[in-house]
Amino acid sequence: MKVLAFGEIMDGGISVFSSVAKVDADLLIISFGGSIRIDNPYRYLEQYLSELEQLLPKEKIDRIEFDFKELDFCNSNGFYIIMDITEMIINTIAGPIAVKRLKGDDWQQETLPILLNVDEPEIEARTTFEEFADI
Amino acid sequence: MITQEELATTNINMRYDLSPMKNIIGDLSGLLGNFSDELIGAFYPKNVSKKANIVITELVNNAVVNSPESDSKISLEIMINKDLLRIRVASAAKRSQYRKVRDHINMINSTGDLRKLLAETIRERRKDRLRGGLGLIRLAAENKFTLSARYRAPYLLIDSQIGLGGLS
16 A cells, blocks of 8 residues: 555644545545644645646556545535545546445535535446444 | 433533633634533533534634624523533624524525535535635534524524434
């Protein structure tokens, strides 16, 4: 497994959110952790997004895994950057999408499918959700 | 030994009053949201305490960002018992701001398909990367809270509540 890119939000000198892109054979794993509470997360994650855009086409990837289990909180301003990252990946890689999320988290249950654009039949057809209990 | 079910009958009432608003320079909504999440989560299931966190974060942040009176106060009241979670935020506002919030809440409350409203609003506002405008819809569509607004000059009071039957 290799780390492809890493994005982070710092607030008050502390890392409050991170996202890591890893490649394991033909699988791309994008994990999200921490909390998005700041007003303009795009400012911090623009470079991460740009790196992914450049690096992904060079990799031989057939499957996607989005892991949201460690994402504790996402404010409304965080929605757009989650959409930016996932949309770019979904548009770049045509394969199946596995989404790991928390069973007891309202935003991951109700809003995350909207952000992933699962209403689109083409995306819905290749997306499966895996539910995890909140720790 | 006390059971989880017994713990989730605990009555908790909290109230915070902070003034003047101009002194609020840090992430007050995050502090209050996270603390309440921890406290409520010590008695109630995580899905309930997380709801409180989201509502407190959105409503307190809205109040701090939109209050025109820098010398005024913000009040947060949290009440939870085995039947109900209620969160109320009061902050100074112009009457025109109250009318705007009231109309927005009326629109939310009269919408049949809240998920569709949330999806359309997210997509519409994303085009211009607009800040705000999602919070109250999110509380209703995602977290299933019932919202209402009142005006007691010069304060705008926003109430959000959810029955806990079946949740805790």
